[in-house]
Amino acid sequence: MSVDATLPAPGQPETSPRLPIAVALLWLAAITASALPWLDQLLPSQLVSAFWSFDGDQYASVLAHFSWAPRVSMAVLIGCALGLAGAVTQQVLGNPLASPTTLGVEAGGQFGVTLATLFAPGLLAFSPDLAAVAGGLLAIGLVVLLTWRLGFSPVSVILAGLVVTFFLGAINMAFLLLKGEWLGNLFIWGAGSLIQNNWTPFFDLLPRVVVIAALLLALLRPLQLLQLGQASANSLGAKVSLLRAAALFLVVIMSSVVVSRVGVVAFVGLAAPVLARLLGARTLTERLLWSTLAGGGLLLLADTLAHWATTWDGGSLVPTGTTTALIGGPIILLALQGFRNTHHMPGQEASPAAFLPRRRSPVAVAGVLCSLLAVTITLSMGWSPGLEGWNWTPLVQWTEAWVWRGPRLMAAILAGMALGMAGTLIQRMTGNPMGSPELLGISGGAGLVMVVLVLTGLDIGRPGQLAAATAGAAGALGLLLLLARKHHFAGNQLLLGGLALYVFMDAGLRLVMASGGTVASRLLNWMYGSTWLIPESEAFALLALVVGLGTLLLLTLRPLTLLPLGDTPASSLGLPVARARLLLLVLAAVLTAASTVVIGPLSFVGLIAPHLARVLGQQTVGRQLMVAALAGGLLLSLADYLARILVYPNQLPAGLLAALVGGLYFLWGLSRHGRG
Template identity: 40%
Template sequence: MIRLLPFALLAAALWLAAALHLLPLAEWPAWPLDPARMDIPQILLGFGLMPRGAVALLAGAVLGLSGAILQVVLRNPVADPTTLGISAGAQLALVVATMLAPELLEGGRWPVAGAGAGLAAGLVLLIGARRGFAPVTMVIAGMLVGMTASAVATAMTLAQGQYLLSLVIWNGGSLVQGDWSGVRALAGVLALGGFAAALLARPLRVLSLGIEGAQGLGLNVTGVRLLAVAVAVTLAAAVSAELGLIAFVGLAAPALARTLGAQSIPRLLALSPVIGALILSLCDGLVLLVANRLGEMFPTGALTGLIGGPLLIWLLPRLRGSTPPGTERAEGPAPRRDRPAPLLAGLALALVMAALALVWIGRVPGGWAVLDAQSFAAFLPMRLPRLIAAAAAGAALALAGAILQRLTANPLASPEVLGVSGGGAMGYAAAVYLLAAPSAVALTGGTMAGGALALVLIAAFVSRRDMPAERVLLAGIAVSALASAVLSGAMAVGDTRSFQILAWVSGSSSAVTMPGALALAAVAALLWTGALLARRWLAVLPLGPEVAGGLGLPLRLARLLLIALAGTATGAATVLVGPLSFVGLMAPHMARRLGLARPGDHVTGAALIGAGLMLAADFGARMAGFPYELPLGLFASLIGAPWLIWLMMRRIR
């Protein structure tokens, strides 16, 4: 505890500096606070900055305790409300209730946030139960559920302009306070959570012996697990309801507690809230310091998100090994088609026919309509560019997914999961903020460079440590989480660049011109050609580095070039559809299940299927909210999420 004293003093000093910047010490209001006898600066201090400092301590303690309980009960050092999708589930529930059923919020936000967090946690636990609660499986499932929930919440926020600014700031995790009600509420939650943790300490110690040992001592393993998870979910949902999305405090606090010597469960449960309080208080102090210096205030939750990606990567070597869900063994042997040419020709023909049908069919104020020849000729120049762009983006993402799945020998690999889309997002944001008036070429180049750089960093990190394939997935998810935090902080600033990034995150093809669409199609065609030329590498690499090296494959060159191909494909497509679509995950799977096993057939079939999936998403984005267009990324995610959940819930055979 003594080692924490300097950090506590620093947090106190940062808060005190912000308070003195607002009001000299001699003018601070006397306690008890009475707004009738206070001027405006005193009210800002007494009912704004003071409760904000207390809320930072309480919320950090609540999240630290929630993360510690989750890590103990699941025996997983990277479990926390963020990595298990709990906070994102609460966020999505509150966004949906705000927009679609505001009457549900009349009784407060807490019940709605609790329901969303509980549903997300239940889904993740259901997937984990089918895989023996393997640590990597749990975190992959949780973070993908969380990424999907966050994407849908962002898309819905963008679609409802009247809620835009307030929801964007709230989603970033703002600690701004207007009175002491939040302090009282979180203090009650922390007290109840601490009491529950004290009661659970002994059963959790017994559970740490293993399922068989705990059952042998008469412990109700299922009951203890459900009760502990319920307590952790309630704690996390309370913070989400009160403050928004505060990421990764529940991951960092127990990890640092173990580093400081908290090996026993009671000590871990006691020390984690203290460290969590210090982490969030320090982050908020830094936010206040920046605000005092630059006059720019951004949500504290965005800063805590910057902790999570590096910390999660640092914790990867400490994870126990596990079999990732969705492997070939889990799915059963994929069929192998002897004559794939007719199927590929059929897929290409179906894609062309679908594109024509989507041009002909549309909605008018009176309902659905089929265009006549004259209307078709009038609408074709407007619809054709976006159809070409959507199909090309889908094909590029599918090509990237097929390459990554063969490169890592893991069928769960995709641009979204491996952090390539997240890196592309940071590249896009960098171009927006660093260039005064970024052109389309600059934005595309920044996105491509970001995607390729993210994949190179992940590959370098994992290759040095000889980690199994599922660690690559988790490292990529960490990069995606880091990118999400950066984008949340950028969007919450609220200037015109923030809204440009927010619009891009959800994805839309409405502003695509014909030159841009043709350029994206050309990029997809070149990438497909490159994948075909590398089909021998793609056939040998899944056999493992020893076999590939024995067959004379230049491993380093092959990996570097394939990474560049995947990063380029993802960057080009991400500019159009945003950082999350799951097309790169679904299309290669579908192609493989159709019997397209050879590398050339696989990448070609995946490209055609990906193009069709993105065409379907574009059609849904245009028609579902007629006469207004909804985000393309939302529909692509809604197609991909059910597929991903079904894939991960399949039992190992």
Template identity: 45%
Template sequence: MNFTRSLRQLTSSPLRTLPGTTSWQTALVALALAAMVLAASALSVANAQAILPAAQWPRAHDLQAVILRDSWLPRLVVSLLSGALLGLAGTIFQQVLRNPLAEPMTLGVSAGAQLALTIATLVAPALLGASAAAPQWLALGGATLAAAVVFGLAWRSALAPATVAVAGLVVTLYCGSIGVALQLFYAPYLRALFIWGGGSLVQQDWSNVTMLAPRLVVGGALAWLLLRPMTLFGLDDENARSLGLSLRAVRLAALALAVVLSAAVAGAVGVIGFVGLAAPALARLAGARRLAQRLVAAPLCGALLLWLTDQTVQRFSGLMGDLLPTGAATALFGAPLMLILLARLHRTTHLPAPADSGATLHAASARALRWRGAALAVLTVAALALALDFGRGPHGWYFATWTQFSHVAVWRAPRTFAALAAGALLAPAGVLMQRLTGNPLASPEVLGVSGGAALGLIALVVLHGDAGHGARFAASSAGALVALVAILGFARRSRFAPDRVLLAGIAIGALFQSVLAVAIAGGNERAASLLQWLAGSTYSVTPADAMLALAACLLLGALTPLCARWLHILPLGDAPARALGVNTARARAALLMLIAALTAAATLLVGPLSFVGLTAPHFARLLGARTPTQQLAIATPLGALTMIAADWLGRAALMPRELPAGLVATLIAAPYLMWLLARRR
């Protein structure tokens, strides 16, 4: 390969639309962005006039003038600066990690910041009130510490993109799980964090502007200085190293820059999701193909997206309430825009997928895998028996006698078998998702089906209060079905290309996150109830639910191994797959429907955020499973074992209090996965 020619193509290719797009499609995206600019400008003028008529601006000195000058104007500027910073950080993350799913939340930045503030609120509230800048410095410290843990976990692998991405997501899950557990226990004391976690842009002075503006200028300058080495990340590691690039040093410098930019936004205004993911995607759709173009276009798209969202929230604040966080509402505008653009455009460039996260790990022999699979099966049966018979009562831990067992089994058995079924459903769904997309960050939660199921439940709870169990089941099923139909519809024109499916699923998932943040922003009883279910509680499972779950597990589990041939062939590409007699569109559609069925069935039991579907495939790979059949055989009992242990610990360890099974599963799996990642080269 001519490396000089490759470098020249990467750094100096002329501006053109993405392959597979036409000029009118790029013009469509540009027209949509122009319409967003006009809408944001009109809303800004209307909002400013509502505070103080324009005719009075030059000579006004009353309260309205103070509000306009010291609250509204800083909020406008902060929305532009925050959106630009997140767009720039998202572009750097996606380029360095070679992953279209990477964003400022990838390295645990937002989760670390929120956990630091949560702990400070409970342990040292006086520290938060020491100065106006104290919350910002605490959030910045938590974000930096989380990123440092990620770098430490991935250091032995030379900060390889897949390892950094997986380590970042694990740290995010772990910090987020601890935060949710604290919120469940101390919800009345953490109401302000519900608002902060949604990304509130309310300002009282110009201090955040003076903090964010220099960071954007300096960060943009540093990103431009790193343009040439970051461009080389468009090549694989071997070619980049042959061109003289110090992979570890440049990755560390670029990722550290993106972390600092993201942490600055988190410390100033809280967690604002989706912008860091959507802004680079919108820049690509608009025709910004080269990295230099994206470093300019993505911050502009991010600023525009957050500006429009914030002005719309302000315009309708009388209808939605004054405490509606702008960050939570961002996806309400950005996600539909992404979905519309995805539906109108034909397939674009296949977004670069990361290298196989297990490529450097040793493959276990068939005999060793059989022994490990048998050991996992024995452990699963033992855990099932232990969860049914061993528990905690008023006088401590005990094994139930036969008489006692007949009484407690009525309560324990449905929950335990439902947890087993949920784990055995989510784990193969995760394997199928990661194999289909070639992306180690892909999971059933990313597909958007679980988010659709949760949206159905949230709509039911918000509109009708605490409805019955049957109504909850129906609402969740309807939401999952709508999400699946939407994803298949948006991805159909691209022949169900994995990158398009992921972007559509993420957009729908972002909608779910925004609606959830709005729903729990009040911090009332409904918020606590939603958090309990969303964290994966099996408390309300009935015997009938458990029987249906086991039946779905057996039926769908029997279908899963039949897809092994597709999972071997589809990663080869469309042309080789068709040459081998595989209809790629139908095969991908069938796999997506199977993933959706597995995910929806599990979501109805334990909520959408257990993340067993993300961690179980990685555990299976770390145990030596390489082929799809091996990974399915190891991941399925791993998922079942994890959920059984999590449900048992959640209901027994802190009795009379309970922790949801999905939350405990993350708390159990994340540290072990961190340990395994830290040991591997």
């Protein structure tokens, strides 16, 4: 007896008619918007015939046949492919937020193409698919390895996927900064562009997509059994592990083949299935069908908007990846409102004893950290490579060396201290040990404002930038706390919502990267924490700000001690909870903005420093704040020194090096969770 887990029960209402109507309207809007600029040059019938023929005596007809028609066809083909891949991924993992983007597959594909471009260009000449598929398999392999012990817990899978995406993206940016003369065009392509000048790419991709889609659809019946649960599916003869592996392998191939040809068009594979579910697709067959169709319509509309924006911006390229990335943030936030997950965040469900190391004297711990910081400062100021090899700068010459090494070192230390204190504030305020300015999107909010300032060309000086970044950081944190109220500030929603904000910042960065030029280079350096851009005046201004805010934090010790008890107990003990939360929010936002303006938005120091303070036995609020500040300063000062000497005479941004180490730390912490 066959079992179809997706058949509606007797009496269950049929699929809502709004689903086909909405998808039809989406397609109508996309096609109309795409065709509109051409209707003053060609008749509708001529525009339709441009898909298979052209009039050689009419330039508009030739242009439509070789440029517009293949671009529309490519958008539809890729959108349908990613929509189907996303729907299959969600079914395999039982996760409504899963997609090739959130699992890191698309970032992995770009990583593979980057490595092949640098070290094996002959492989790309043979087949760009191989490099992209290898990178995609690496990314999803990391995600599976990290979340295997958790039974593919939905939140853990998405967090692992997004951090793998950040991690591989940071490596890509390191290569770009070091080898920009070879990789500049690659990263403009990587921002996602569907521009075509003939039909060859479309007909090259079409058979690949059709074959992979046919193989995915061949798994339809076995995939239906997964809805019964692993035990029931096994009892009915389904080999669940093998089925999941096969389906995910096909998803990786589908996504990587797309990435290898047009770059990263992010979040179509997430948006299309979520849209199909929201509009009423119930059975697996319906979800696969309508996700595929919705994906084609969404990408065509996004590509048309990108084309319009390019035209309005005087021909400056607006990548399709920018407009599709702008879809991703709202989709994640929308999906979160109805998202439930029984798993706690890493670190929350373990017994307290496992996360309470032996208490140590704060004086001894602070003394050790200060000694290590002094050693790092001495090395950074005195021992470095030069034109004649490594040499030691005598103490009497440190005055001259200060001009080149001092301000950046001072700024790195102070930014690390600010992030350490901000991370402690956030973890205490939210009760979430995985919270940090980076992962809660606070750095992303500040970074997004900075991207907007660069795009608009506004020159408001460093004080203005700090004020704007603070507003962006406070707005991001306020929005997340507002969205998470209905979930009682659960760590799941806070973290995923924060990561969603990074999508918007990523969209802005892709836009600037595609424009090229000195503005893109300057913004890219800042985004990944180039401390060599810091003047002495700015370093001393940061010193005054951090010292002032650090003193003000003494007033927060009691609120930070009481808030983790819950709103009602804290209020009964005389704490004005609303005002305390607002004060902490503003302090965390200003500390984050000050460090973000200096070191960029993604370093993970705000996550690592409070953890190190706890590991070193500092459990009370005051002690943790002090030790986290010292640990943050030590981490970023060491990152700044290593970034200066590792690839001398080239330099890496200190924030980029910290992000690589911090990403590894986060992934290690995620994999460690769940071990008995």
